[in-house]
Amino acid sequence: MLKKHRIRIRRLLGFTLALLPFALLIAGFQLIPVTSMLIGSFTADSGGGFTLQQYITALTNAFYLKAIQNSIFISLFSSLAGIVIGAFAAYSITRFSAAMRNRILMLSNMTSNFAGIPLAFAYIILLGNNGVFTLLFKEWGWDVFAGFNLYSWTGLTLVYVYFQIPLAILLIYPSFYGIQEQWKEASYLLGASPAKFWRTVGLPCIAPALLGTLGILFANAMGAYATAYALVGSNYNLLAIRISSLVTGDVVTRPQLGSALAVLLAATSIAAVWINSMMTRRVAAYTGNGNAAAAVKPSRRRLFSASKGQSSPRTITGGDSI
C-alpha cells in the first residue's frame, strides 16, 4: 500500500510539472492582461473607482461613435461582398476535378498569406497615385477610373474585400459537400429546376454555414489593423486604429478609453465566433457531420480541423497580420 501511495504522489508531481509552465504563461500573458484591460475599461482617466464613463464616452462621443460606425460599415460591406463572391467561387470549385480543385484551393489559400503590410503595399503599386494601373488607365483614357482613390473608403473596402475572399472560399467550400448529388437528382425527378432546387433545398441547407462564415468575416474585418494602418496611417477613423492610437499614440493617450473600445471590439469578435460555431453545429446536424466535407479538404487544412467542434479558419489566413 505504501508503494501504491508513492506511485500516486510521483504521478501527481509529474502532472504538475507538465502543466505548471503552461498555467504560468497563460496567467501572465492572457489572464492578467485581459483582467487588467477589463479593470481599465471601468476606470476613469484620472484613476480611481469604478465608472461606466469610458463606455458612455465610447458610445456617445461623435468621434468614437463614428469610428465604430465606420468599422461596422466597412466590415459589413466587405464581408457581404466576400461571402457572395466566395460562395459562387466555392461552388464553381466543387465542379472541377479533384486535382484541379486542390490546385485552385492551394492558390487561393496561398494568397491569403498575402495580407497586412505587403498586401497594402501591393495595392499601392497597383492602384496608388502612381500605381501601374492608375497610370495605364490614364494613358488609355479610361475616365471611369479617374475618380478612383485608393486612399479613400472605396479603396480601403476594395483591399478588405481582397483578403475576405480566400477566407470565405475556405470556409464555405466544405459545406457544399454536405449537399449530396442525390438530393439534386431527387429534386429534378420530382420536377424541380436547378434554380428551384437551390432556392428550396440547397440554400436552406448551407444558409447556416453562410451566416456563420459571415460572422467570421465580419470579426476578421473589425479586427483588421495592419492593412488600414499601412494604407493611410492613423488618420483613418476606424475602431482598431482608434484603439491603437489611444493606447500607444504619440500625442495624447487615454488607455482607459482605449480599453473600453477594445472590450467592445473583443465582444463583437467573440460573438461572431460563437455564432459561427453554433451555425457549424447546425450544418453538421443537417448534413450528417460533414465528414464528406472534411475528406475533400487539402491535407494541411485537415490537420487543423478539429475532429469535432469548430475548425479554426485563421489557421490559414495569418489573420493576425491583416
Added chain:
Amino acid sequence: MSYLQLNGLNKQFNGTNVLNNVHLEVAKGEMITLLGPSGCGKSTLLRCISGLTELEQGSIILEDQEITALAPREREVGMVFQSYALFPNLTVSDNIGYGLKMKRMNKGDRTRKINELLELVDLSDKAQAYPHTLSGGQQQRVALARSLAMQPKLMLLDEPLSALDAKIRKSLRLQIRQLQRRMGMTMIFVTHDQEEALMISDRICVMHNGRIVQEGSPEEIYSAPRTEFVARFIGNYNVLGPQEAGRLEGLAAQPGISYALRPESITLLPVGEYAMTRPPSFSMPGYPSSSMSEYPSSGMPERESSEMLGHDSFGIGHDLAGMPERDSSSELGHDSAGMLRRESGSRPGRESVVRGYDLLGMSRHLPPAGDSAALYWPGKVSSVMMLGNIVRYGIDVGGIPMTVDTLAGHGPFRPGEQSAVTLRIDRSQCIPLEKDGA
C-alpha cells in the same frame, strides 16, 4: 491454491460501481471468457488485472505473488487490445521485439525470438512491413505475437476480435484457442459475443452490472442459464416473465417465476394431435441429456466440429447464436387476451392444468392421459422464416410471442402462416430462472 486469484475487487467511476465485489479463481492453463454486454465491467476487470486501471479494493494474486500494487510492467501480464495498439512507427519485427528490447535482451537472442514468433503467427514474410500495410487480422496476430514474446504468466485479451470482419474473426478465434492449448497459456478473454465465448472457453463468466452473475462451462451456461439476464443474453431463449408464465398452463403452477424456453426444445403439432411418446432426446457425451433438445442443430458440438474441419458451412448455428438479442426473447408486457389466464387462487398441480383447459373450453388441446412430462399449449403461427437448415416460427401463444425452431425438412408437419398449432414442450425444458441481481 489456484494460479490466479481475484479477491473482492471493487472499482468505482464517478460514483457508480463498475466492479462490484468480484471474486474469481483461475487455474493454470485455463481459458476463461468474461462475457457480457458493453458497460458490464468486463473490460474494466481486465484492465484492473493488468494494472492499467487502479483498484479501489481487493487483491490480485498471481502465482502466489500479490501483484495488486505493482505497476503494469512489473506484473508479467500480457495484453492484447481491441484496437491492436501496434506502434505505427515500427515494423512488424520491431513491434514484436519491443518488449524484449525494453528487457534489454541482446540483439541475437532477440532476432531469434522474433523469428520464432513470426513463424508461430505465420507472418514471416511480413517481418519488415509496417502495421498499416497489414490487414486487421494480420495486425492482431502481430499484437498477439508481441505479447507472447514476453512469455507472460497471464494473457489478457480485450475484445481482440471485435474490430475484424466475421470470417477472419472465426478463423482467428480458433487459432487463438489452439495456440492457448498448445502453449498451456492461461488466458482471460473478454468478449460480448456469446458464440465466441461458447466456442473457445474452458469456462465462461457472464458479467452484468459489475458482477459475475454466472460462471461455468460453456455447456452449463448454454443449457442452464441461472438468471433472466443470462437467459436473455445467451442464445435465442424464449424468456417468459412471471406475468407471462402465469398465463401458461403448467408454468403457472409456481407463480412469480420467470422461465427460459429454448426455441428448439418446443415441438409443433397439428391441433388435436399429440405425440404420445416423448421425442427421442439427443444425447451427447458431456451434455446432460435431459437438457438437450430433440435436435441438435443449434447446439454446440456440431457447429464446432464443422468449424474445426474448416468448412464454411452455411452457418445457421452461427446466425442463431450471433444474434443474441433477437425478438425471440423479447418480453411482451401486454396483458391482453387473457385466454389462458388462470382464475386466481387455483391450486397448483396437474389437476388444475386439466381444469384450466376445460374452463377455457379448449378440450381439443387436452393432452393425452399419461403424458405428464410434457406441456401442451395452443398457438397460432404468425410468421415463418427460413434460415437455411432451420425454419423459425413466430408463434402467438395466447398473446405471448414465442420462437420455435424446427429442422428444415424434418418431420411431416409444416404449418403455414395463420394456422393453428399445438406446442409441446417437456417440463424439464422449462428452465426456471432466478431474479437478476440475486
Added chain:
Amino acid sequence: MIRTMKYHHVLISLLLLYLLMPLLVTGLYAFAGKWTNTLLPETWTLEWFRQIALDARFLHALWNSFWLCAVSVLLSLVIMLPTVFVVTVYFPRWEFLLKSTVVLPYAVPGIVAAVGLIRAYSSGPLAISGTAYILIGAYFVAILPYMYQGLRNSLLTLNASSLLDAAEMLGASKLAAFRTVILPNIMPGVTVSMLLSFSVLFGEFVLTNMLVGGQIETVQIYLYKRLSESGHLASTMAILYFTLILIISLGLTRIGQFMKKGIRL
C-alpha cells in the same frame, strides 16, 4: 453541361487573376528597371535585390524576425507538448477548459490582446513592455490555437493512450513509452504545427508594432517603415517575404502528403 462548365472556368479564371494580380505586380516591380505607362516593365534589373542584400538594417530585421519567431515556436512546443499530452491522455474531461483557454486568442483580435498586454506590463513590477520578453509571451499566446490543434489531432489520430497502455504492458516505463512510441509518431504533425505557427508569426504586424514597434525592428516593421521610400525596394522585400512563406507552405504540404501515405493510414 459543357456550357455550364465554361461558366465555372471563366469565373474561376477571373477569380484567380484577381487574387494573383497583386502578387504578380509586386513580383514584376521587384525586377523592374523603368516602368511607366506600359503593361510590362520596359527594362529589367536585379539592382533591388543587390541593394537589399547589402542593406544591413534589412538583414538585421530578418534576423530579429527569425529568432523571435523561432524562440516563440520552440517555447510553445516545449510547453504545449506536455500540457496537451497530459490533458488528452490523462484528463480528457478537463479538455474543454484547455480548449476554451486556447481558442481565446483566435476569437480576440490582436489589437485587443495588445491593449491588455500594454496595460499590464507598461509599468509596475514587471515593466517588460518594449522588450523581447513581452513579444515572445504575446507570440506564445497568439499561436496557441495552431499548436494545440496540431498536437491534439496528432495524439488523437495516434490513439495515444492505447499505445501507451500497450508499451507499458510490454515493460516500458512511462517516460520510455513516451519517447519510443508517442514522440516519433507525432513528430510529423508537430512539425506541421510548428511551421504553420512560424509562418503566422513571421507575418505578424499588430502585436509587434504595438508592443515593441519602437524598440525592435522585424521584417514587417521594417517593410512598413520603408513603404513610402522606395517602391522597388519594398516590393523586393515583400517578394522575399512571400517566397519564404511559400517555401514553408510547400514544406507543410509535403509533410502532409508524407503523413498520408507514410506512417499511418
